[in-house]
Amino acid sequence: MAHDDSSGKDLAATSSGAGGLSLDRDLVPSKQVSGGLAVISDDNLPDPGLPPHRKRVTDQDPKKASTAQRQVYTLFYLSIAGSIFAIAAYMAFPINANDPGSVRLNTVFLGLGITLALMGIGLGAVHWAKTLMHDEEGIDIRHPVRSSDEVRARAVEIFHEGNVESGFGRRSLIRNSLIGALVAFPLPAVILFRGLGPQNEVPSELLSHTMWKAGARLTLDPSGLPIKASDVTLGSAFHIIPEGLNDAPDRLEQKAKAAVLLMRVNPADLNVSAGRESWNYDGIVAYSKICTHVGCPVALFEQQTHHLLCPCHQSTFDVNNECEVIFGPAKRPLPQLPITVDGEGYLIAQSDFHEPVGPSFWERS
Known part of the structure; x- marks a missing residue:
């Protein structure tokens, strides 16, 4: 039998062998889908690939790269200076239990030194990565947990390539300043914790x-x-x-x-x-x-x-x-x-x- 819906379009329903109803697909409008239907497609989407690579200014201009290098190791040296300043501030402004002002001075200058030490390492590392390290997109393929000997040997090569691409082995000023900053940074903590214990006396x-x-x-x-x-x-x-x-x-x-x-x-x-x-x-x-x-x-x-x-x-x-x-x-x-x-x-x-x-x-x- 035929049914005329509110939109004026005809839908035909015929009796099925099991006594149910089935839609005549030829009579259903192809561009009109109700809110209760889900459309499933078997079409495979093509791989869009990687976007076109945009070279950085430091990749195109050696002078810009040299400037970025100077900025990076300057930040690392600034971190070293911050660590030394924190140690000096801890000694120059000792805390007197009966003078709240001494606590404020010690906290302010000690905090400034530690902030400078942390900020120098953080900003230097980020600036190094964004301006000087290798900047090419890549795709990592997942492998089984235990790779073959060839793959493991390749991993060693990748570490070597990473060293070459980052310039860690080649850019001696950056490398040495970073090592110096990392060595100097824990020193304020060592001095502070040592100051919490008794000086030149046996605790017991x-x-x-x-x-x-x-x-x-x-x-x-x-x-x-x-x-x-x-x-x-x-x-x-x-x-x-x-x-x-x-x-x-x-x-x-x-x-x-x-x-x-x-x-x-x-x-x-x-x-x-x-x-x-x-x-x-x-x-x-x-x-x-x-x-x-x-x-x-x-x-x-x-x-x-x-x-x-x-x-x-x-x-x-x-x-x-x-x-x-x-x-x-x-x-x-x-x-x-x-x-x-x-x-x-x-x-x-x-x-x-x-x-x-x-x-x-x-x-x-």
């Missing part, structure tokens, strides 16, 4: 002695107010510093070694080793706040489990068992500060720590 000896001494009162951080044993309730924790630390000229350095966490647990829960029976007072214990992994401040006390947690790398210490390590990368317990009370009920230290505080990688006797 420095960390073996803090401001804690017999009779020194435990005071609250940062107020410096002394704390009584009666102020420390069961399950509580306090950040503690030695008495007089806030008035010390090297306050920050001393605090980095002497900071302590003070907690009170049920005395019956404490497992005390021989010789440490008098190191706590009625369940009040004090441990170094400096993690024995890399020196981060241990600052989280879990009241129910009596665990101390270092937020940096999740080292976990058990207060009930003399802060032994129960999880994480730390390799030894937190050093314990022996404490007691004076005649007025204030908590005091019995002595300094009996072992070096801080990270375990320091040399220890």
Whole structure:
């Protein structure tokens, strides 16, 4: 039967052998396709090939190439100068903990030097690649994972060709300046990291002695107010510093070694080793706040489990068992500060720590 659609074009439907309908293809307009049909073509598209190569100015004019070469090695030499400037700035503008202005000066000039060192290498490498290195398009054909000996030998030849095309072996000024820049660039980092460590002293000896001494009162951080044993309730924790630390000229350095966490647990829960029976007072214990992994401040006390947690790398210490390590990368317990009370009920230290505080990688006797 015939059907007249809204566009006035006739479509014919005939009964199929299976009782369905089929379209008479001769009556369907060839240029009109509905939105619900997909057209699939078996035609293979021709390979368009590579676009015509456009030569750069430096490829056509030797003078331009020489100018580009001078610019490249000048940038590399500028990088060397930046590295040297960063080292000089670090020494010329030392940081004084009590002078915020010294921190700003050190940061500004050190940053300028490192920026110059990085920028010189980056801009020089990019400028070299864009103006002087080989500039011909190519097609890489994928090969099996294990190439034949002939192909592998060809790979060696390609490296040689790359050297020739880049001019790395031929352009000695560029090569030498780049090598110099790469050698000089890490030097500021070496100087900076070296400055973080103790100078001309054995680390274990420095960390073996803090401001804690017999009779020194435990005071609250940062107020410096002394704390009584009666102020420390069961399950509580306090950040503690030695008495007089806030008035010390090297306050920050001393605090980095002497900071302590003070907690009170049920005395019956404490497992005390021989010789440490008098190191706590009625369940009040004090441990170094400096993690024995890399020196981060241990600052989280879990009241129910009596665990101390270092937020940096999740080292976990058990207060009930003399802060032994129960999880994480730390390799030894937190050093314990022996404490007691004076005649007025204030908590005091019995002595300094009996072992070096801080990270375990320091040399220890």
